[in-house]
Amino acid sequence: MSTESRYETVIGLEIHTQLATRSKIFCGCPNRFGSPPNTQICPVCAAFPGVLPVINKAVLDMAIMTGLALQGEIRTLNEFSRKNYFYPDLPAGYQISQFELPIVEHGFLMIEPEGGARKRIGITRAHMEVDAGKNLHEGIVGASWVDLNRTGTPLLEIVTEPDLRSAAETGAFLKKLRGLVRHLGVCDGNMEEGSFRCDANVSVRRRGETRLGTRAEIKNLNSIRNVMRAIDYEVERQIDLIEAGEKVIQETRLWDANQNHTRTMRGKEEAHDYRYFPEPDLPPVVLTVERIEAIRKRMPELPDEKLIRFQKDYGLGEYDAGVLTADREMADYFEAAVMAARPAEAKSVANWVTVELLGRLNREGMELGQSPVVAEALGKLTRMIHEGIISGKIAKTVFGHMWDGAGDPARIVEEKGLVQVSDQGAIEAEVDRILAAHPDKIAQYRSGKVQLLGFFVGEIMKAMRGKANPGVVNGLLKSKLDG
Amino acid sequence: MSKSLIQSKNHMSITEETIRHVATLARLDISPGEIQTYTGQLSRILGLMEQLRAIPTEGIAPMSHAVALTLPEREDVAVNPDRREALLANAPDSEEGCFRVPKIIE
Amino acid sequence: MDAPIPTLAQAAQALAARETSSVELTRACLSRIERLDPTLNAFITVDAEGALRSAEQADQARSRGEGGALTGIPLAIKDLFCTEGLRTTCASRMLERFVPPYESTVTARLRAAGAVILGKTNMDEFAMGSSNETSYFGPVRNPWDPARTPGGSSGGSAAAVAAGLCVAAIGTDTGGSIRQPAAMTGITGLKPTYGRVSRFGMIAFASSLDQAGPMTRDLRDAAMLLQVMAGHDPLDSTSITTPPPDYLAALERPVRDWRIGLPEEYFGAGLHPEVRAAIDGAIALYRELGATIVPISLPYTQHAIPTYYIIAPAEASSNLARYDGIRFGHRCDQPKDLKDLYARTRAEGFGAEVKRRIMLGTYVLSSGYYDAYYRKAQRVRRLIAEDFARAFRDHDLSVILTPTAPESAFPLDEKKEDPVSMYLSDIFTINVNLAGLPAVSLPCGFDFHGMPIGFQLIGRPLDEAAILTAGHAYQQASDWHNARPGNLP
């Protein structure tokens, strides 16, 4: 048994999702990324003396919706608390957060790790809080700068149970959660810009041990790949420590993507005592069941529900359905394409989306949103195949033209003269011409070399520049050769 | 924590070490003389508070607000214009539109 | 000797009748400030220029036939209401040079009603104190005897009204900071129900207790100011939405057959006999007016001091964390690192009492002590609030009558070095803040030293009208509120 396999990894996550509201959580400043420093602050979010917070309704609505999507319980009575600590990016000296009574508790999310079975990951809680500003260090000599633009951005912090057992599971979970919040439209999920941030609590223990090992909290993880790399590194570090007879200490560690390691975080307050107490400036949040149910009703269909529906309604396999429901944009694209085609053609639409379109997007390094081929056009293209107007092969050519910006497939087919020939007479004339030119091959075919059928089809197609209806060609050839 | 129970048995006496810890949490630089003063004063003030321990409060909900209200909400409308200059005007030290602080080490 | 400064009602009438102008009235106040304030130290900042400008505008408005009850009335504002473009210090070195880029809701409403702001009054630093001696700008002196305290923390506003440096003033009350100085300076001070007046732009001491209110010569003036100050503010999430009633109309009701509660716990051994005697006189007058005096009990009263001195400092320790020398306020010289910036800035910027309360508040919230102190105090707070609710309900009371303070104005320095005895002087007022109730202090006599004595009327939640009615009935039948300090220079 290898050293690694004698240990079990235990991971719990804290995910900070920035809610995609128009304004900040407690003031009317715009909630926007990338403005010049301190241009979207006001006395409230910059914590000037005497100012007071007033909550943004959309924050509560988005928190409720996310909680419902995570199958959690929505607390109809929840409250804000102050978490007290000093840091320049926290202007009030306290963060308005939720402590004893969070808005969401006891949820879960199912994950499908690659090569593994479906697994339920518990969500301990999700609570609303304010984001901090930014301390800027790079390129500044002898000082740091404080930019408070981000201060007051609404966050929903989602805390998982320590249910994850590997970097792969963690990656699968984060992809699933990110897809979910994007799908709900509550967060853009952009890890690089920090709108979807993850801290990982990582510990190891000998297999069979039921108590949790000492954990390290890892911060500064700005991509799912980095989360996975950091976990792998951290697990190895902790196992090495234990194997060497040393102790893992509970601490916060920073992931350094350049050096590919984690290191102790210095400079943060040495005494951690947040002195939580209920926020006196904000009365308790009281939610009605009616409000929660109204949000449930207007909530977009969840990816897991969609997965099942796609299989049932469109007859798709689990894999295709999974790819098409991975995010809302993809699912919407697919369904719009099916609308332009016919429900019966859904499977072939799925094929075109997952193979041709995604393949091309991948090669070009593009996102679905940048696709020059719109869903309706792709649906029409599929429909034209099924109506026998073009062959699948021609369709690929048409798709190429569509990609290059030629637009409507019907027009392309017409302009380029690509309409499939299904006229028996026209095809028969060509079949007769080809057969007459190859009497030797006919003899070989009739003596048992049936694979020569493909040769004849190819010759006819070549002669007709691919426009012949392959079904008709096949039928005529067979009747003439075999008959 | 048991610490508070032990201390309260023989009147509320705060140690100088506790005072130093609290001063660190509160980010207050205090001199050795002040530590002594605070130790005495806070012990006496906390002595006043001892009487609360005898009051039965089981089942009494903590009261965080003077008046029972529920949280009012505002519509999600972004309104505030850029007020950087006005908001930096009181800053003891600023540079390039930012508040300037001693170098932060992370 | 110049003409005495009128009450608000008198001034409003004279302005409306064009018998005087706002400029004239404002000049009279400014000249008295110039003459008397070097002794009293009631103002931290006097804005003569701004005041005269507002006065001119008010006079123009009046000449156009516009304006309301407060148009042209010169007021003094406690220096913890943020005033845009006008320095707001909270009587702290920390904010010595702070000029807010925004306006508090209270001052905005007063300005909108046409009031003239003379300046910002002295107070205990961050409103923490009961004698006005914790101010970075030096103590305020009592106009009745400059060797004595005017009380605190709204001591500057109280002294300014008592000495006629303004027509009326605005104070704030977290544990008695309007009512106790009102009692000690012989004026009327009203603390509304928590949430009745917006806290936006009012520099926070203890958020769940702070409330702004008028400090005036009599109840009529208090009603006139409250009418403008009260009302819902969408910028304050703890602001009450119920629209305020017509407070002036409330003044005209008789108190015949009203039931007035007298809590036995407020008349115990700690009460100075001369105060007791003056309060007895007030009780007797209410009997004459036809009210029924009902003995009641508020048994949790005795726990108010420890409860308050846990909750208020706890909230304060958090509220005052924003003073870090980064965005505004004092910053220490040459901070060598972040820790040094925080620790020295705050040590230098805050005075001893503020630091003491920050330490106390930090301690009671810290890990291991929260349940024993903070949560316990919050539970007792509920018991204290329920005490009042039960008494009002069971005895069908309109108001409760108590002394405002256990003693009259004490000499400066007497309690300065003894925080515990200073805290005990809030004993009759802090219950009201813990319960969030409206209360008013009004003068009812003098002690042997010629120092004013006040009594307190406490109302049901949102029933400011009742304390206005009861207080006004008393002032209609008595003369104490008309007494003015006689030995001012």
Ligand SMILES: [Zn+2]
């Ligand atoms: Zn803002």
